[in-house]
Amino acid sequence: MKTPDPRIKVDGPADFAQLLPFLVGHQPEDCIALHGRIATQSGTGPTMTLSLPDDPATWQATAAAFAAKFIHITHEHGAHDILDIVVFLCRTPRLGQSAEETAETLRPLADYFVDAFTNLGRAPVTSTVALVDNRWWAYECHLPGCCEGDPLPDPDDPTSVAAQLARHGWIPGRRTSEITQEFQPTEPEDAADLRRTLDNEGAAWAQYCANPSAGDTYLQATHALLETAIRDFRVGATELAHDITARLIFGLNDEWARDHGLENIEDDDLPHARRLWAFLARRAIPPHEGAVVAALTLLAAVVWRQDDIPTARYALKRALTLDPDDDFAEALHEAINYGVDSTALLPIARKAKAERLDRSQMNGPLTN
Known part of the structure; x- marks a missing residue:
């Protein structure tokens, strides 16, 4: 303060x-x-x-x-x-x-x-x-x-x-209302189509969670879509197709996929990463709000790096309301409350990226 x-x-x-x-x-x-x-x-x-x-x-x-x-x-x-x-x-x-x-x-x-x-x-x-x-x-x-x-x-x-x-x-x-508007669920004109897509992706995510050892293909596809989405938003995209949106909303709840998203907190990545995570948060329309905790937490990490503390706090409050037991959201919330410098996230993200690249080179499992 x-x-x-x-x-x-x-x-x-x-x-x-x-x-x-x-x-x-x-x-x-x-x-x-x-x-x-x-x-x-x-x-x-x-x-x-x-x-x-x-x-x-x-x-x-x-x-x-x-x-x-x-x-x-x-x-x-x-x-x-x-x-x-x-x-x-x-x-x-x-x-x-x-x-x-x-x-x-x-x-x-x-x-x-x-x-x-x-x-x-x-x-x-x-x-x-x-x-x-x-x-x-x-x-x-x-x-x-x-x-x-x-x-x-x-x-x-x-x-x-x-x-x-x-x-x-x-x-x-x-x-406050202007801050939360950035990431509050907002139904698009074709909300019925989006909701059906979220329903289908939610079922696929549940199947992956039931047997993650057999789900490498699911997670590999999530990583590929995430790379594509980041690249598209880097050059000015503002939205994604419903199927990609739904896959990322659910897929980011995997720890490795979330860490992949966390990699995008270097200075040059912040503006487009913010747009992407906020877009995903807005598209987690009812009854699928609970699936967006990871995207909200990634948004909080990005805006914290931008020194936008109010938005970080409110995004984390939303995430912890949806899932009070989310360890990553709680850790970010405590760090902000204790006045930790946001650059502390950089070595964590860089380590996650190095480990991901090592796994990719070794063709090892992507699941946690």
Whole structure:
């Protein structure tokens, strides 16, 4: 996380609400953000975000788990001496719901976070803020009519925190919905044909998984199609035929095929690899969303190399929601949280490529 210019005064919920998009690198929607304030001139410390679950029945457990993770990462691994914590609850009103009703709905979640951090005993929550429709509510304020739905300062106001940050070259980034649009499943006009192709390829993948030792032909074809797809996207392709798309969506779930895809994280490969993995993610339409974990993880690796941390985080959140036990996605997620340099992926990818070429020269098995 970058540290804002210390000459910019940040004081109170409204100022921190303006600062939040600059801290997390995007304009959060339907999410929880935890921000730790530390003893520096700017006072800004680590910030972590999490998608806000729709079901209120899960909120207490979510608060307990997210608070514990924040403390673990920031205290045990981040070496931050946190003075206190600000909790942001960002939500778009549901159909037929006013901003006031939305803010009141979030009040129990704010209380759960206060309780969770109190139980952990490491840093107190000094402010819980709801951000709804560009307005803010501070739940700690009990004065009638105060801190209830006040509009955020106009970014065009030269005295606002947002305007001051903009003058120093900071940008708030894209909205969450714009980020996730890159890889969310999207049905093409011929969705029925694509779904039938995915059904057939899913059956072939299941057969391969049942007897991988006899599936060299399947995996060899996947590797060949992957090479062709990378080459086509390198020269400007933006989509693939349905049969190739389906084969890659399922085939990349093989460890060797996924490692083959990971090879494309050298600097010159990043733009076209990003387009390919995002395209595959968008084409994993229901009921086949679960097959796209590998492509989402490869997308996260590529955008991390491009220093696009918000997209990497959201792609990994999507992957881990689909498969919480995916080791590679979890490893990337932890590495990003701990501030590991993305160039750490390069020796891993280069080793995978060398091993693949060795297997090819020796005509050895491709399966893992």
